[in-house]
Amino acid sequence: MTQPTTSPNAVWQEVLVNRADRERMNGHRGAILWFTGLSGSGKSTMIHALEKHLHDAGRHTYALDGDNVRHGLCGDLGFSNQDRVENIRRIGEVAKLMLDAGLIVLCGFISPFAADRQRVRNLVAPGDFLEIHCECSLEICEQRDVKGLYRKARAGLIPEFTGISSPYEAPENPELRLDTGNESVEACVGRVLALLGGD
Template sequence: MSKSVDNLVWHEATITKADRQAKNNHKSCLLWFTGLSGSGKSTLANALDQVLYNNHLNSYVLDGDNIRQGLNQDLGFTDADRVENIRRIGEVSKLFVDAGTIVSTAFISPFENDRQRVRERFAENEFIEVYVKCDLEECEKRDVKGLYKKARAGEIPYFTGISSPYEAPSQPEIIVDTANETIEQSVEKLVNYLKGKQIVR
């Protein structure tokens, strides 16, 4: 650990996470959407966010592309940069959860060890891994952003699923199969999970 960190002392907040959850009338958590590019992570996260918003719940979506245009604009797509990308967003997500918010993150987050390290930063039932399952062939057919075509042509190095590996979750809390489920069915599954865990009513 660096000397700069050694000289820091955590300052406890006057208003606690429990205080904020009580005010919001719901618990806070992180829904971590992981899956290949084109699997539907951002679409699902935003569809869920709309439902939560319509029900007057405090929620927010942190999208991988958006975060890389600001907070993580200094990072590329090498394995080391991907690790740091996920570490940073895990810390930001923890701040949202501490603030009493239901936060959804839409990141490929290809490495299981990285996702596990984020999980370990959260209390029990606060980290909800959502595996957005969709095989590579279907994702390539969609190719909404034209990225697979560029990756196949060698124009994008370190592209997950093509020139960089994706490690599917071994024990996710939720699996949504976007090749066989409608958005509405997947969102209903997510909401039912949150209700079942008494995060929302």
């Protein structure tokens, strides 16, 4: 997969309504909350529980979920290292647009490579990208086996499965580490809300 660069003949157009205008109308700042972790570590559970909480509190949100995005925007991608890099690159650009739209964007992707997560962080201003590690041991994820994928991966039916036959690089310095293997969903949601400043 080639990495698209800026098109040489595309001229940037100034806008008349900007992010600050939209945030003022929304009554809150936008942000990218980036949940990373193994399959079954709790990313989807967290982003949807948080989105419900924030939405009910009147915040403008959008949840980008790995499985869902792979049905459309990234439906042409598989799970080779190269395709995972492209997956996160595309999602990073989409999250950046949604941030510009003034939204709190909740992203739940394995995003196994530290360099790809850093690239998304670099797309936006300091403070706009909050990396949240759903820290859960492979043993617990495998016990949960929410979708039966670990069983298939162990049986050799799914190649390049994260944690088994494909690497996962845990964040060294995330804004937040959630012990999703041991703490309750409610406790973890509370910790993210605290990070957002009691939203």
